[in-house]
Amino acid sequence: MYRRSLPMIKPLALVLALTALLVGCPSHNGAKLQSLAKLSEQPPVTARMDIQQWRTSGGTRVLFVSNRWLEMLDVRLIFAAGSSRDPQDKAGLALLTNALLGEGTELKDANAIAQGFDQLGAEFSTSSHRDMAIVSLRSISNDPYRRSIERNEREQCQPTHLARSLLLLTEVLGQPTFPEDALARIKNQLRAGFEHDKQNPGKQARTLLFKRLYGEHPYGHPSEGTEQSIAAITQADVQDFYQQAYNASNAVIVLVGNADDATAKYIAEQIASALPQGQKLPELPAPATPTAGKSHIEYPSQQTHLLLASLGIKRSDPDYAALYLGNQILGGGFGSRLTEEVREKRGLTYGIYSAFTPMAAPGPFIISVQTKAQQSEGTLELVQQILADFIANGPTEQELAAAKRELFGSFPLTLMSNADIAGQLGAIGFYDLPLDQLERFMQQVKQVSIEDIKAAFARHLDAEQLVIVSAGPTTGQQPLPPPGERIERVMPVPEH
Missing domain, CATH: 3.30.830.10 (Metalloenzyme, LuxS/M16 peptidase-like)
Incomplete structure (x- = not known):
């Protein structure tokens, strides 16, 4: 029987580590977003942001903008794990893997995860595209989140909303179990979508267009897969894809909001260390010129x-x-x-x-x-x-x-x-x-x-x-009206 080998997170140790940093009184001298230049026809608006950049100890790239005026922190992880990374015979695997994050961990089921984020006032979401897969967290960060080392009040520290939200995020990212029942449910949702697409000429046209444009290139297949490819995907396939594509070397971490540099660096380190270790996936090949x-x-x-x-x-x-x-x-x-x-x-x-x-x-x-x-x-x-x-x-x-x-x-x-x-x-x-x-x-x-x-x-x-x-439909054609002579417009058919 297939068994995953995932990096284990020690929940109590991580709680204590996050608590030790993410409590106390905030420092209000952090960098602010610089104002956009005044709007006018000339010159153009510029967008100067104080973007901090570094790599974690494991090599994950991090980009950070501090905005202390809004008491929220947005965390976004971008993985080179979009549908262009699907195996040739398993189109839809990237989408399924991304959708199953948050459906269960070694310690919590999907309901406990959803309730955990909800009780903390945090928003967790995932999305999958052709190039990338995204995992996002938005958390309240208005309560004190850095312990004053001078006061040495470790015994009085209480985990904040931000600390607990991040702890749950690292658990979701580092300990996903991809439950069989959730996999079956999402497969059924995709099958329902395939049936709907049969009545959607716009969707059919777009699928054929990408096949014509890209052929066997990774962009050529539909991101959601096909009835045949989705049916063939197993839990083991999802676990393998997670290990290969959701590793610390294949990710970019973005932090924006109410945090100072030291806190942002600590948060990024904790997130990156929760991910599997692995190699960055290779660059995509160039597509061949399509036949017109x-x-x-x-x-x-x-x-x-x-x-x-x-x-x-x-x-x-x-x-x-x-x-x-x-x-x-x-x-x-x-x-x-x-x-x-x-x-x-x-x-x-x-x-x-x-x-x-x-x-x-x-x-x-x-x-x-x-x-x-x-x-x-x-x-x-x-x-x-x-x-x-x-x-x-x-x-x-x-x-x-x-x-x-x-x-x-x-x-x-x-x-x-x-x-x-x-x-x-x-x-x-x-x-x-x-x-x-x-x-x-x-x-x-x-x-x-x-x-x-x-x-x-x-x-x-x-x-x-x-x-x-x-x-x-194939039908007889009428000449176009000359410019300025309108005809009755055709109401488009909804495509969703």
């Missing part, structure tokens, strides 16, 4: 889903700022060119968008639109024409200036909360970006010109070499 062309999924409907895609960029690509700003003009916002030409002038859709998704390996560039089935071919040609024109000529000066103003004005909203900051730090740590990435990005955006956008789009996109997937 059209694929169609026949589906009885009043409308057609259209997806146009190409390989995009890695998160570290130097063209990121130019492509991001250019895409905002092309199809990233409500006032974008695609929205104006396809939705506003012709009424062909309720919504159309385009997006680059930079990832560890080149992520996708996708244009997505739903339209009336009888005008799907004309809509596809119109979208291709708009993209080709944008690649060839770029935006206008007015479009560029408006996009910069909008970005400069909205950027502070990306740092409104500790959780927002933790998300930004997680990307910096996981993708190994410079610590001043946010400030650097805004300065790059300020300097982006029309020629920069044209050159960046030309380097990465070709309107004649797109992977195109449609899902809808």
Whole structure:
């Protein structure tokens, strides 16, 4: 019978260790988040944060921002444990492993874990993506959390909310048992999702699109797996994946909130020491160039889903700022060119968008639109024409200036909360970006010109070499109305 070999945590010793540090009176001279520059059209908002960076004794990278004004601490662990790490014949294993964290430990069942966090006013969550898996904790940290060594009051120390929340977190991370009943329950939930997807043409189209774009590359299979792959996954598979991917060398720890440097370092050390020991997983390979062309999924409907895609960029690509700003003009916002030409002038859709998704390996560039089935071919040609024109000529000066103003004005909203900051730090740590990435990005955006956008789009996109997937009925086609002559828009089918 398979038996896991997990690093054991001594609960009483850890309680005493956390208690010894996380009690007493806080020091209020910690670094604060610096204010964002005053909003104006020129210059752009900068985002200067006092980011502390170090590695634990075991080598885990840690990023920390102290914010003593909000009496909360956000803890986020980012593992290179997304669906791109699934074994070829076990798609969905990464998602299952992540979902089962918190379902049971050697000392507590799922109800005891949930009640434990709830009674402490703490929020625990997990999520799984293609590149990464995330474990998050938000805890109250308004009570005294550092013992005054001078007073030597160890016998009077009482564990605080933060200390107990962290103790429970380390137990969940270090002693998961992945119970068979929980595994069966989540498998059943996924099976129900697969049945729902059979009635969801948009989901079917997206699954086929990624298969077309990436083939046998780790990004090519659905993150949630398939009916066949999920059925084959066992508890032993989950335990093996946990040992390989949820180890201290394969993680980044992010701390944001009410803590000083010494406390943050102690917390990070305790979390990292609770994780299994292992090796950082290797970098993902580069995907092969996909074969351009059209694929169609026949589906009885009043409308057609259209997806146009190409390989995009890695998160570290130097063209990121130019492509991001250019895409905002092309199809990233409500006032974008695609929205104006396809939705506003012709009424062909309720919504159309385009997006680059930079990832560890080149992520996708996708244009997505739903339209009336009888005008799907004309809509596809119109979208291709708009993209080709944008690649060839770029935006206008007015479009560029408006996009910069909008970005400069909205950027502070990306740092409104500790959780927002933790998300930004997680990307910096996981993708190994410079610590001043946010400030650097805004300065790059300020300097982006029309020629920069044209050159960046030309380097990465070709309107004649797109992977195109449609899902809808085969039906006779109608000509598109001229600009300004709207037709009745088709209400999109909900996809969830």
